[in-house]
Structure formats: structure tokens, C-alpha cells
Amino acid sequence: MSEKKRATPLLDELKKGPWPSFVREIEKSAETNAMARDTLGQVERSYEDKISHWKHGGLVGVMGYGGGIIGRYSDLPEEYPEVAAFHTYRVNQPSGWFYTSDILRTLCDIWERHGSGLTNMHGSTGDIIFLGSKTEELEPCFRDLTEHGFDLGGSGSDVRTPSACVGPARCEWACYDTLDACNDITHTYQDELHRPAFPYKFKFKFSGCPNDCVASIARSDMSVIGVWKDNIQIDQEKVREYAANGTDIEHEVCQMCPTQCMAWDGTKLTIDNANCVKCMHCINVMPKALRPGKERGATILIGAKAPIIGGALLATVFVPFLEMKPPYDDIKELAEAIWDFWGEYGKNRERVGEFIQRVGLGNFLEEIGLDPIPEMVAHPRTNPYIFFEDELEEEEDA
Amino acid sequence: MGQPTVDEVANAMFDLVKATHGKKNLKAMDLTKAMIEKFGADAVDKKLCKLAIRQLIDSGRCIYSYFGGSFITLPPENEGGG
Ligand code: SF4
Ligand code: SF4
Numbered sequence: 001m002s003e004k005k006r007a008t009p010l011l012d013e014l015k016k017g018p019w020p021s022f023v024r025e026i027e028k029s030a031e032t033n034a035m036a037r038d039t040l041g042q043v044e045r046s047y048e049d050k051i052s053h054w055k056h057g058g059l060v061g062v063m064g065y066g067g068g069i070i071g072r073y074s075d076l077p078e079e080y081p082e083v084a085a086f087h088t089y090r091v092n093q094p095s096g097w098f099y100t101s102d103i104l105r106t107l108c109d110i111w112e113r114h115g116s117g118l119t120n121m122h123g124s125t126g127d128i129i130f131l132g133s134k135t136e137e138l139e140p141c142f143r144d145l146t147e148h149g150f151d152l153g154g155s156g157s158d159v160r161t162p163s164a165c166v167g168p169a170r171c172e173w174a175c176y177d178t179l180d181a182c183n184d185i186t187h188t189y190q191d192e193l194h195r196p197a198f199p200y201k202f203k204f205k206f207s208g209c210p211n212d213c214v215a216s217i218a219r220s221d222m223s224v225i226g227v228w229k230d231n232i233q234i235d236q237e238k239v240r241e242y243a244a245n246g247t248d249i250e251h252e253v254c255q256m257c258p259t260q261c262m263a264w265d266g267t268k269l270t271i272d273n274a275n276c277v278k279c280m281h282c283i284n285v286m287p288k289a290l291r292p293g294k295e296r297g298a299t300i301l302i303g304a305k306a307p308i309i310g311g312a313l314l315a316t317v318f319v320p321f322l323e324m325k326p327p328y329d330d331i332k333e334l335a336e337a338i339w340d341f342w343g344e345y346g347k348n349r350e351r352v353g354e355f356i357q358r359v360g361l362g363n364f365l366e367e368i369g370l371d372p373i374p375e376m377v378a379h380p381r382t383n384p385y386i387f388f389e390d391e392l393e394e395e396e397d398a
Numbered sequence: 399m400g401q402p403t404v405d406e407v408a409n410a411m412f413d414l415v416k417a418t419h420g421k422k423n424l425k426a427m428d429l430t431k432a433m434i435e436k437f438g439a440d441a442v443d444k445k446l447c448k449l450a451i452r453q454l455i456d457s458g459r460c461i462y463s464y465f466g467g468s469f470i471t472l473p474p475e476n477e478g479g480g
Binding site for chain 1: 474
């Protein structure tokens, strides 16, 4: 075991300044945990050599599961024996990341019993991340987690742990119950989450309104964004209050509206709701005066991804408006139709968005059984893919 | 050929994983397509194959691996067997 504290001059640089430092936090753990000590040593060495000394992948996991554990090894095991195997757990977070302090302590205790004690709350997909498990501790730690009601999240070519914004639990803009939808989808697709059967990952993300606090439009293969169908609710009295308190409604609100569908005459705000693209700008500026409409549901968008192999993609609207009521059968039907087609014809490591680009949106829609409609836009007022056959025929005839 | 049982499909999948071990990485869908080809689309479908893969993994005969994608392979102690 590496008992000594090593000199880490390069990491020490990262402790300077007023902000929190991951180095300082790892050092605290290193006082009692040898894995944390060797982590510091190896990371310092990586900075010296300007190369990562971690290797990923391989044959690690817990019995029956194909996801949730990411194999990680040191390529300098003799020098840093405590981190020779340093696997990562993805633990499925509760919807909206709500915890009691008691359960947070329980999670930390479990992790101190079985691993490095280092966590990352949370990973970019949303999971609770436990960093650094030896191979022999994988099963015992998993047992401990499940005994306390937790389960692993997704990794590899499967449904990744769905995530949701805090939604109606704390936010007045929520147009549907993001927490319930996320929880329902997570439970429905346990098999798809734990048993990788897809060409690549598939992410669900649930945002309660177009502010999209979980960045679903940019990061998820199926993005569910709360929206309303009717008119923005206006409290004219409160609008006047904003004006009296210094908000320049003409410049800060009306002129910033992307479709210029608002007008302010000094006493009354009017909105041409047919031209509102639900960007949330006006509501965010005057939250006391404006609210989303009353007919609420969600827009379903498909095909976003962050840049890994190819470039980034934003999602495209597939279903402009859906009532979001349990048991969410429409969403499930759509997801399963997509998995069926993409699962069979997608290439290894090809995300749904890339697959759509390869086969064409028109063909994709036909295969999953959705009729093209004008609202299937890449972004407001832009529909670059769909050709309406009737119109083409008419043009040809003309 | 009549409809094979889940066990029969799982056995056929296992044979395929063993035969290709070290030569080709197989994904769940590769196994499914191979079984549909072997037994015929009338006899097996994706659902049956899903159950067979579950049987294969839960019995410990195969495990999932990750090498830039998730594959189904033999557990380390069986690696010489292919
Ligand atoms: S996405 Fe909308 S509903 Fe969800 S937390 Fe953000 S502002 Fe609130
Ligand atoms: S939500 Fe956006 S598009 Fe709609 S009225 Fe307000 S600023 Fe304009």
C-alpha cells in the first residue's frame, strides 16, 4: 500500500485561487484512503507526462448487467498499485436529484466501505458517480447499493439513465410532471437500461418547459420538452408594475422576441400567440406577469447528441404536442418503433441522429410509422428535410 | 422446423459466441439476426431472442463486454474454449 504522501507540485497549482478544488477534496480523502492517495500520484504523473495513464473498457460488470460499470485501469500498476483497477459506478439518481441528507450519508458510507470514497455528483448524464472500485469489490458494493434501494444506471450501448429537471416539484414553469415521466420511463425500460442491445447509447431527457434545464435538445436522443398550446397568460397589472420598476419592456422584451410577435403601447402588452415560438424569453424577463398557457403538454424531439465521433447535433421535432399523462404510451410506442428500426440497421456507435442523417428523415419516418407534418422542424420555421410527395408530383405535372 | 425453445435458442447463440470468440465481436442484434436466419423468421422473433440473451447472461455462460460498444462474449475463464 502506498502510505506516503507524494509531492504533487502540478496538482498544487490547481488549489490556488478562491474556488473549490477537486485536488483539495481528493487530498482530504487521501488522509484515510490509500486509493485516493494513489489517485493523486497518478494524476500528477499524467500532468507531468502530458498523457492520461488510465485505460478504459474491458470485461467488468456485475452479474446479469451489461451497463452501469465502466472498467478503468492504470497503465502504471506497479507504481500506483492501489489504483491498478479503478472502475467507475454509475448509480441511477432519483428523478430531479432529490435526496434526504440521510440517504446522502448512506451513499457515502457505502462508497467508503467499498471504494475510494471519491464521488462525482453528478455525471453529465445525471448519474451519481462512484469513482474507483477494485474488481473484487464490484459485486459487494452493488449488493450494498441494492439493499438500500439503489440500482445501477446505464453505460455502453443501452438506454442511458433517464434524467429530468426538477419540474413541478419546485418550478412554476413545468408544463408536465417531469419527475413522474422520468421515473416511469426508467422503470419501464429496466431491461433496455441494463442489457445493452442497441447500436449505441440512447438517452431520454425530460425538461418541463422550453428553458430546457437538462439541455435535452442538445444531449438526448429523445428529448421531451414541456410546452403549451394556447395563449401565454398575461397579468397586465403586473406588466405595468415591471415597467414602473424600470424594465424597458419595448427593448428588453418586445424587441428581443425572436418572432417580433409582441407589442407594448405603454399600458398594455399584446402577443400574437399564433406566431409565438415558445422561446420563454418574455416569461423569463417578467415571471410575475407572464406564464405559460393552460393547455400544457410536451414536444418530442429526436436525434441530438454531443460531439464524440461526429459533430454535435440538435434534435428535430417529431411530435409537436403530446399530452403528458401516465402511462405515457405514446412516448413508449415511439421509442420502441425507433429502437426496432435503428436497432436493426444502425451501425456500431451510430447515434439515432446520425442514423437519421444517413437514411434520410423521410425514410426514417416511414419506417417508424409517423406521417410527416410541417411542424417537424429542425428549428422554428425551418424544415429542411421533408419532401411532400403530393406537392412534388404537382410540381412535376405543372 | 418447429418453434425452438428459449433454451435451444440460447444454446445456439452460445455456440455462435464460442465459434467466433477472438475473431469477431458480436452484439445482441448480431446474435438475434443470426438466430432468425438459422431458425427462420416464422420460428423465432426479436422477443424470443431477447429472452434467450437474458438466459445466456443470467446463467453466466456469457457476459457483456465493452470495447467501443457493448458486445456479448465469453467470461474470462472460458476464453480458451473457443
Ligand atoms: S426546464 Fe423549465 S420547468 Fe424545468 S426546471 Fe427549468 S425552467 Fe423549470
Ligand atoms: S415566448 Fe418567446 S416567442 Fe413567444 S412571445 Fe415570448 S418572447 Fe416571443
